[in-house]
Amino acid sequence: MATVSLPLSRTGRGRRKSPLPGLSLTLGITITWLTILLLLPLVALFLKSVTLGPTHFVDAAFSRRAIASYELSFGAALAAAAVNAVFGLLVAWVLVRYRFPGRRLLSALVDLPFALPTAVAGIALTAVYANTGWVGKPASAFGLALAYNPVGVVIALTFIGLPFVVRTVEPVLTDLGKGIEEAAATLGAGRWTIFRRVVLPEILPALITGFALAFARGVGEYGSVIFIAGNMPFKSEIAPLLIVTKLEEYDYAGATAIATVLLLSSLALLLLINAYQGRELRRRSA
Amino acid sequence: MTITVRNIVKGFGNYPALKDVSLDIEDGAFVALLGPSGSGKTTLLRIIAGLETAEGGQILFGGEDVTDRAPQDRGIGFVFQNYALFRHMTVAHNIAFGLDVMKRSQRPEKAAIKARVEELLELVQLPGYGDRYPAQLSGGQRQRVALARALAREPSILLLDEPFGALDAKVRRELRGALREIHDRVGLTSLFVTHDYEEAFALADKVAILGSGRIEQYGTPEAVQKKPANDYVREFLS
Amino acid sequence: MSAKNKATSEGLVTRTLLILAAVAYIALILLLPLASVFSEAFAHGLAAFKAAIVDPDALAAIKLTLTVAAISVPINMVCGVAAAWAITKHDFRGKDFLISLIDVPFSISPVVAGLMYLLLFGAQGWFGDWLTEHNIQIAFAKPGIVLATLIVTLPFVARELIPLMQAQGREEEEAALTLGAPGWRIFLWVTLPNIRWGLLYGVLLTNARAMGEFGAVSVISGHIRGETDTMPLQVEVLYNEYNFAAAFSVASLLAGLALVTLAVKSFLEWRHSDQLAASGH
Numbered sequence: 144m145a146t147v148s149l150p151l152s153r154t155g156r157g158r159r160k161s162p163l164p165g166l167s168l169t170l171g172i173t174i175t176w177l178t179i180l181l182l183l184p185l186v187a188l189f190l191k192s193v194t195l196g197p198t199h200f201v202d203a204a205f206s207r208r209a210i211a212s213y214e215l216s217f218g219a220a221l222a223a224a225a226v227n228a229v230f231g232l233l234v235a236w237v238l239v240r241y242r243f244p245g246r247r248l249l250s251a252l253v254d255l256p257f258a259l260p261t262a263v264a265g266i267a268l269t270a271v272y273a274n275t276g277w278v279g280k281p282a283s284a285f286g287l288a289l290a291y292n293p294v295g296v297v298i299a300l301t302f303i304g305l306p307f308v309v310r311t312v313e314p315v316l317t318d319l320g321k322g323i324e325e326a327a328a329t330l331g332a333g334r335w336t337i338f339r340r341v342v343l344p345e346i347l348p349a350l351i352t353g354f355a356l357a358f359a360r361g362v363g364e365y366g367s368v369i370f371i372a373g374n375m376p377f378k379s380e381i382a383p384l385l386i387v388t389k390l391e392e393y394d395y396a397g398a399t400a401i402a403t404v405l406l407l408s409s410l411a412l413l414l415l416i417n418a419y420q421g422r423e424l425r426r427r428s429a
Numbered sequence: 430m431t432i433t434v435r436n437i438v439k440g441f442g443n444y445p446a447l448k449d450v451s452l453d454i455e456d457g458a459f460v461a462l463l464g465p466s467g468s469g470k471t472t473l474l475r476i477i478a479g480l481e482t483a484e485g486g487q488i489l490f491g492g493e494d495v496t497d498r499a500p501q502d503r504g505i506g507f508v509f510q511n512y513a514l515f516r517h518m519t520v521a522h523n524i525a526f527g528l529d530v531m532k533r534s535q536r537p538e539k540a541a542i543k544a545r546v547e548e549l550l551e552l553v554q555l556p557g558y559g560d561r562y563p564a565q566l567s568g569g570q571r572q573r574v575a576l577a578r579a580l581a582r583e584p585s586i587l588l589l590d591e592p593f594g595a596l597d598a599k600v601r602r603e604l605r606g607a608l609r610e611i612h613d614r615v616g617l618t619s620l621f622v623t624h625d626y627e628e629a630f631a632l633a634d635k636v637a638i639l640g641s642g643r644i645e646q647y648g649t650p651e652a653v654q655k656k657p658a659n660d661y662v663r664e665f666l667s
Numbered sequence: 668m669s670a671k672n673k674a675t676s677e678g679l680v681t682r683t684l685l686i687l688a689a690v691a692y693i694a695l696i697l698l699l700p701l702a703s704v705f706s707e708a709f710a711h712g713l714a715a716f717k718a719a720i721v722d723p724d725a726l727a728a729i730k731l732t733l734t735v736a737a738i739s740v741p742i743n744m745v746c747g748v749a750a751a752w753a754i755t756k757h758d759f760r761g762k763d764f765l766i767s768l769i770d771v772p773f774s775i776s777p778v779v780a781g782l783m784y785l786l787l788f789g790a791q792g793w794f795g796d797w798l799t800e801h802n803i804q805i806a807f808a809k810p811g812i813v814l815a816t817l818i819v820t821l822p823f824v825a826r827e828l829i830p831l832m833q834a835q836g837r838e839e840e841e842a843a844l845t846l847g848a849p850g851w852r853i854f855l856w857v858t859l860p861n862i863r864w865g866l867l868y869g870v871l872l873t874n875a876r877a878m879g880e881f882g883a884v885s886v887i888s889g890h891i892r893g894e895t896d897t898m899p900l901q902v903e904v905l906y907n908e909y910n911f912a913a914a915f916s917v918a919s920l921l922a923g924l925a926l927v928t929l930a931v932k933s934f935l936e937w938r939h940s941d942q943l944a945a946s947g948h
Binding site for chain 3: 160161162163164165166168169170172173176177180181182183184185187188191230233234236237238240241243245247249250251252253254255256257258259260261262263264266267268270271276277278298301302305334359360362363364365366370382383384386387390395398399402405406409410412413417
């Protein structure tokens with residue numbers, strides 16, 4: 144047996160090196176882009192938080208006013224995401240399963256919150272739901288105030304989060320096809336049973352993902368909320384607004400502390416969502 | 430152009446796909462690389478093409494070491510299993526691609542390129558198909574276009590990865606004959622990968638049987654059939 | 668739906684109710700607010716609308732918004748394409764981490780994003796002293812606005828292209844390689860035509876967000892009227908002054924842009940759905 148002769152250049156054991164060119168250039172661009180725009184600012188924020196020292200940080204990040212703002216931001220985001228989970232599923236179902244005039248229009252509209260600037264959404268929602276608005280006026284006749292309070296916040300976040308559930312569930316519903324429903328029908332199941340026991344479990348992962356995405360987006364939302372919220376400290380002040388208020392008072396330390404709390408929760412949520420999606424992907428392809 | 434494969438080693442993670450592979454292919458030969466799925470035959474073909482890098486060993490074309498040379502500079506034609514036609518280009522543009530991307534100093538005139546495309550379409554028996562798009566062609570037709578495209582630059586070596594894998598039996602037989610004829614006419618050195626030994630025996634001058642990371646036997650179809658080198662080969666041919 | 672298959676479809680009544688419920692939900696949450704923008708904008712007639720638009724501050728805001736978009740969209744497009752090429756056509760350690768990193772701006776509150784840049788480039792920021800020394804203004808000036816816009820629009824193009832290019836695989840590029848094409852030609856002649864609609868869609872989303880970004884820009888801009896007020900900020904300013912007609916007039920321009928974005932997106936989905944990733948944003 145001849146001995147193995149080693150030529151000049153070698154790649155690592157078992158690593159597939161793509162023959163396509165351009166890696167160093169594109170990777171270089173990508174890393175520079177991400178470092179300047181993302182990593183550097185993140186580091187600056189964390190370092191500033193760290194230099195506050197633990198006591199000062201905790202005082203600023205968990206003051207009574209800050210906690211009230213977290214409760215509102217997280218609570219309203221949760222409520223809005225829940226509403227969107229139910230109705231978003233409805234919209235996705237209707238768009239995928241039924242044909243009716245205006246379906247395309249409806250589908251296009253679902254993406255409006257992605258395309259419309261948040262400030263425009265904010266003043267528009269206020270116009271509609273304030274007690275002089277198209278919906279707010281009849282509502283106030285029933286004693287319901289839909290703006291300038293936490294309810295307004297939930298409405299705004301429902302607007303913002305609407306596409307997340309619909310767009311995450313749609314492809315799954317489309318891929319599902321009729322096969323398993325037909326099988327269940329031959330076994331004697333009625334429509335509601337089929338939906339509850341056959342369809343829902345299949346789309347649950349997508350529903351959860353959409354819910355989580357809508358929630359994550361809602362927590363940090365600013366522009367669409369501040370017009371309809373009322374912005375009263377301790378009552379209807381969202382966390383991002385508190386940050387802006389602190390900045391206007393030149394309390395950079397306070398602003399940074401609260402921002403760090405928000406950032407860490409966003410990153411944690413992102414990790415959870417990615418981990419969940421990854422697990423689902425593996426489970427499905429196994 | 431001769432192809433010399435010397436002691437090629439390649440693993441994937443912990444799996445040693447190719448342990449020590451050596452092969453000598455004569456100029457103008459039509460060789461089949463045979464083996465079951467997962468035996469590493471496509472990997473070996475891609476290493477010869479330069480689409481993958483081996484961990485050890487050398488590849489020589491006509492005695493020249495091309496181990497570290499980029500695929501663009503190896504002067505090969507490669508036919509992919511799934512054709513890899515450029516879906517948004519016409520058949521004519523697909524075939525002309527290898528000529529269109531040449532450096533200005535080496536590129537033929539437009540008219541010459543056009544003529545060559547026509548010539549190749551005739552060769553693969555698809556005259557007049559130049560303006561169609563890959564999506565409009567059948568599997569067998571796409572394979573012919575892939576072949577024509579690979580031949581456009583007049584390579585001295587033709588590499589084919591399971592060229593008839595996705596086609597039905599009748600089309601396969603037609604294309605087999607066409608491929609052999611083209612090989613003989615153009616005078617290429619051809620190496621094609623397949624798991625179908627009947628095909629290999631019908632087409633090739635010599636077959637190389639790859640198993641457990643090594644070439645188990647390399648010889649004419651008759652020799653391999655009459656005198657299998659070991660149990661592995663015998664098993665494979667049964 | 669062609670055949671009325673009783674086993675796998677709801678009765679007509681149920682279906683109609685569900686459709687109406689879905690439409691009502693969309694109308695309540697999306698359609699009414701959208702309509703109100705235009706209704707309020709033209710509430711005082713066309714002349715008032717025009718006057719609001721040609722107001723010097725409004726024009727300055729429009730100009731600034733367009734400038735910021737014209738700078739940030741191409742940058743994120745080029746970098747997004749580069750990232751997608753590196754990730755989908757190559758294999759390297761840390762690829763998954765890179766992909767997650769690209770997703771991060773999506774989950775950061777825009778206010779937090781703006782704050783991060785203040786901490787870097789503000790007067791008391793890391794580079795604050797250096798910048799004052801060299802007389803460069805980033806925070807509370809146009810460059811800061813561009814930076815804030817860049818980070819919030821960072822993921823769109825990459826997120827659109829990565830699943831698309833992954834699904835398309837590398838074979839066509841490898842074929843081009845064996846035919847002698849150099850890298851840039853492979854990208855321009857083989858890859859780009861296959862991704863052009865996905866790229867257009869990503870650019871569209873990037874632009875919509877770039878022109879509409881509010882929170883991050885609000886923090887970094889300093890709200891200097893006529894100078895660092897983008898259109899969304901101008902809307903806020905006018906609204907807070909109770910100048911509702913003017914606020915909605917400027918807002919209607921942005922809403923119009925949103926509608927154009929949606930229309931083009933619909934068209935792309937109708938004609939070129941094979942190139943659009945179905946990923947939830």
